[in-house]
Amino acid sequence: MHAIVKLSGAAVAALLLAGTAMAAEYEVGQKNKAFTVKELTVKVGDTVHFTNQDDFFHNVFSLSDLKTFDLGSYPKGEFKSVTFDKAGKVEVECAIHPSMMMTINVEE
Amino acid sequence: MRNRTGAARIHALAGVMVLVAAAGVARGETGLVFxxxxxxxxxxxxxERPPYPEDNEPTPERVALGKMLFFDPRLSSDGNMSCASCHNPMFGWSDGLPTARGHKSMVLGRASPTVINTAYNTIQMWDGRKKDLEDQAIGPMEASVEMNTDFDRLFRFLNNNQGYSEAFARAYPGEGINKRTLAKAIASYERTIISNxxxxxxxxxxxxxxxxxxxxxxxxxxxxxxxxxxxxxxxxxxxxxxxxxxxxxxxxxxxxxxxxxxxxxxxxxxxxxxxxxxxxxxxxxxxxxxxxxxxxxxxxxxxxxxxxxxxxxxxxxxxxxxxxxxxxxxxxxxxxxxxxxxxxxxxxxxxxx
Structure with missing residues (x-):
């Protein structure tokens, strides 16, 4: 089941530009110094938008073997996206607030 | 001052206004009433009580042992530095220095953080390299530039010392005298250093x-x-x-x-x-x-x-x-x-x- 609750205007624009017709889009929020979901299962090729919903800056990064990325830091209302291209498990964290962690399971 | 910021905030709220008219106080963007x-x-x-790990509830015996260890300079290799050397209650559980002095008075790179309310932290040290107080407590003893503890010698001393061996047995019956119980006792004492x-x-x-x-x-x-x-x-x-x-x-x-x-x-x-x-x-x-x-x-x-x-x-x-x-x-x-x-x-x- 997809975790998208709502996409902001900006997120919808991104969705339209996203390409791959079959791929799904998910939104994971960063709210009250936590990711809005602890665990998310997606398929290879799917994209996750990480949206900052707090009044301060957040970061999103992963140093997982499967997928390494660093989305930098961005303020409330903005989002950045990652497309998962290999199957496996990806640990996602916020570098600024180390208690913020979630897992993305990427399935074939 | 109050009126000016109050008015500005009401303007900014655009429809979410909650005015406490009698008190003349506006709920600001932060939603707080001062x-x-x-x-x-x-x-x-x-x-009221800081959190603690399941296996280390701070009993009076554990806190008393931790306090002895916290103030005991014999934990360091030269026998002259205790936890309290850098975390001194006379300086708000820090040391009053810009950056700490370690083994042989070496000038270290960072300031000694206060112990106050570290019990509530979810991560320890300036760089977060320790996860909790138990993990942290042993760090300065292990560091060659800090207390530079010779653990073999320390555990021989603690085991042969009647006062300490009895205090460990009361605090951690059956768990022995080792790095784990040493750290647990010090952490238990630190959980009493609270400002609330x-x-x-x-x-x-x-x-x-x-x-x-x-x-x-x-x-x-x-x-x-x-x-x-x-x-x-x-x-x-x-x-x-x-x-x-x-x-x-x-x-x-x-x-x-x-x-x-x-x-x-x-x-x-x-x-x-x-x-x-x-x-x-x-x-x-x-x-x-x-x-x-x-x-x-x-x-x-x-x-x-x-x-x-x-x-x-x-x-x-x-x-x-x-x-x-x-x-x-x-x-x-x-x-x-x-x-x-x-x-x-x-x-x-x-x-x-």
Whole structure:
């Protein structure tokens, strides 16, 4: 089941530009110094938008073997996206607030 | 002052206005009402007891043993440095130095953080390399530049010392004398070093006379995103977000700058980032910042008003502030309201044999 609750205007624009017709889009929020979901299962090729919903800056990064990325830091209302291209498990964290962690399971 | 900010906020609220007309106080963007005891402020009160791991409930026996160990210089290789050498209750459980002095009085790179309220932290050390107090307590003993402890010798000493072997047996029956029980005992004592009854706490609980008008003004500035914006990182209830930020300190420039959290987690924004310290009892723990570069709370405020000095990697939460001289003084006065009047610390009698 997809975790998208709502996409902001900006997120919808991104969705339209996203390409791959079959791929799904998910939104994971960063709210009250936590990711809005602890665990998310997606398929290879799917994209996750990480949206900052707090009044301060957040970061999103992963140093997982499967997928390494660093989305930098961005303020409330903005989002950045990652497309998962290999199957496996990806640990996602916020570098600024180390208690913020979630897992993305990427399935074939 | 109150009317001006109140009016500006009502304007900004655009439809979400909640006016407490009788008191003449507006609920600002922060949703807070700045009245002693107001329900909107209760999240600033700390839980009465700090959390502790399941296998280390702080019993009186554990706390008493931890206190002996905390003040015992025989834990260090030269027998002259205890935990209290750098975490001294006479200096707000820090050392009053810009950066710590270690083994053979070596000058270390970072300031000694206070022990006060570390029990509430979800991560320990300036760079977060230790996860809890048990994990942290053993660190300075293991560090060759700090206490440089010879553990074989220390455990022989503790096992052969009647006072200690009995105290360990009472505190941790059947668990022995080892790094784990040593760390658990010290952590148990540290969980008693708490600041939660400051004028600020009493005001939050409803005592309107606990803070001065100036301190209440300072609190408003502290939380106002358009003014001090301090609570963005020094957040409720322990005045820390347990997060890591680059403050743009002068020492952050150049190749030799301390990497801070980046050495533990190599993510770009963590270069020169350090953990947000609590501000509880902050008036007791000068000098300030991880490099001890600010001598007074006013110097700290001036740093933030400038928005930092070396801005290359500064946290985006930090930007120049528009504060009047009076507002800066109000902020300092507020931080001075965060000091708990502590019971005098009594020193343990250490077992000689």
């Amino acid at each position: 009245e002693a005891g107001h329900p909107s402020l209760q999240h600033w009160l700390l839980p 009854d400051s004028p600020f706490d009493r005001w939050i609980r409803g005592d309107a006379s606990a803070m001065t008008e100036q301190q209440v003004r300072g609190f408003r500035i502290f939380v106002d995103p358009d003014k001090g914006n301090c609570a963005i990182c020094h957040s409720a209830p322990n005045f820390t977000d347990n997060g890591f930020h680059n403050l743009g300190l002068a020492s952050d420039g150049g190749e030799s700058a301390d990497p801070g959290r980046y050495a533990i987690k190599p993510v770009k924004i963590l270069k020169g980032a350090f953990k947000t310290p609590t501000l509880r009892d902050v008036a007791l723990t000068a000098p300030y910042f991880h490099d001890g570069s600010a001598r007074t709370l006013m110097e700290v405020v001036e740093h933030y008003v400038k928005g930092g000095v070396v801005r290359e990697r500064v946290s985006p939460n930090i930007r120049p502030l528009n504060l009047t001289a009076r507002e800066k003084q109000d902020l300092v006065a507020f931080m001075e309201a965060l000091t708990t009047r502590h019971e005098p610390v009594t020193l343990p009698e250490l077992p000689l044999r």
